[in-house]
Amino acid sequence: MAGRFTGKTVLVTGSAGGLGRAYALAFAKEGAALILADVNAAGLAESRAMIEALGGTASDHHVDLGDEALITAFAATVLAAHDRLDVLINNAGLAYGEIAHGFFGLGMAKWQRFLAINTIAPLLLAEALRPALAAAEGLVINQSSMASYTPATAYGVTKASLNAMTFGMATQLGADGIRVVAIAPGLMETEASRASLPEATYQRVKGMQLLKRQGTAEDIANLGIFLASDEGSFINNEIIIMDGGNQLRGWRI
Numbered sequence: 001m002a003g004r005f006t007g008k009t010v011l012v013t014g015s016a017g018g019l020g021r022a023y024a025l026a027f028a029k030e031g032a033a034l035i036l037a038d039v040n041a042a043g044l045a046e047s048r049a050m051i052e053a054l055g056g057t058a059s060d061h062h063v064d065l066g067d068e069a070l071i072t073a074f075a076a077t078v079l080a081a082h083d084r085l086d087v088l089i090n091n092a093g094l095a096y097g098e099i100a101h102g103f104f105g106l107g108m109a110k111w112q113r114f115l116a117i118n119t120i121a122p123l124l125l126a127e128a129l130r131p132a133l134a135a136a137e138g139l140v141i142n143q144s145s146m147a148s149y150t151p152a153t154a155y156g157v158t159k160a161s162l163n164a165m166t167f168g169m170a171t172q173l174g175a176d177g178i179r180v181v182a183i184a185p186g187l188m189e190t191e192a193s194r195a196s197l198p199e200a201t202y203q204r205v206k207g208m209q210l211l212k213r214q215g216t217a218e219d220i221a222n223l224g225i226f227l228a229s230d231e232g233s234f235i236n237n238e239i240i241i242m243d244g245g246n247q248l249r250g251w252r253i
């Protein structure tokens with residue numbers, strides 16, 4: 001497919017569904033070749049089929065980003081196939097269930113796993129892929145959350161840490177022309193976000209929007225496209241909020 005990203009390569013983690021799939025489809029529609037990674041093999045295969053149905057190209061990789069050896073092996077596979085990587089979207093994350101409700105009583109092992117997947121894996125993957133990102137003077141997008149500004153859950157702490165990691169990565173990778181930006185969405189309508197909240201809570205939060213609609217996965221994907229485009233090419237070392245203006249309301253789930 002011809003588009004603004006024809007000839008470019010984009011890697012999206014957590015692309016078996018939700019925001020990751022939306023990013024992958026948006027870049028595929030603009031002509032990019034996609035590299036998909038997730039622990040959910042069935043969802044990955046579905047995403048790949050959707051891209052191919054659009055006339056795009058994608059490879060899918062089953063990777064547990066909580067395992068350093070698997071990250072290293074995955075990065076080696078990517079580097080063997082691609083000299084250049086234009087965009088790395090670190091979207092995979094644990095976002096629902098215990099991590100989003102718990103704080104006390106989780107213990108060291110759970111905290112370490114949450115931080116490994118949500119905060120450290122984005123660094124390790126970018127570090128391992130640095131030669132290809134440098135060759136393209138590419139962009140890294142870290143998927144943060146508005147929860148990073150109210151870190152009263154383990155989830156919020158991992159995303160606040162990811163904001164800090166974003167600043168560290170931008171500081172270190174800028175020398176190679178690599179930009180690093182985090183996107184902090186509010187509640188966006190995905191299958192997983194919807195399933196994570198009781199219907200009444202979901203409707204209450206939706207009813208608090210300043211705008212008359214809920215944010216979608218496509219809204220976030222469009223921001224990714226803009227950041228990766230020529231028009232967004234001087235945006236770096238930044239956390240960009242996209243929540244329809246809701247932070248001004250101080251809402252809480």
Ligand SMILES: NC(=O)c1ccc[n+]([C@@H]2O[C@H](COP(=O)([O-])OP(=O)(O)OC[C@H]3O[C@@H](n4cnc5c(N)ncnc54)[C@H](O)[C@@H]3O)[C@@H](O)[C@H]2O)c1
Nearest residue numbers: 014018019038039064065092093095145187188190192193
């Ligand atoms: N949807 C929202 O409202 C919202 C808001 C703020 C931030 N986010 C963030 O956006 C991202 C995607 O959220 P979503 O709503 O699409 O949820 P989702 O659960 O559909 O997406 C997360 C993906 O990451 C994958 N994943 C989890 N652990 C992994 C691991 N160890 N290795 C590889 N892949 C792994 C999952 O299989 C899943 O496909 C998450 O990082 C989430 O924290 C979402």
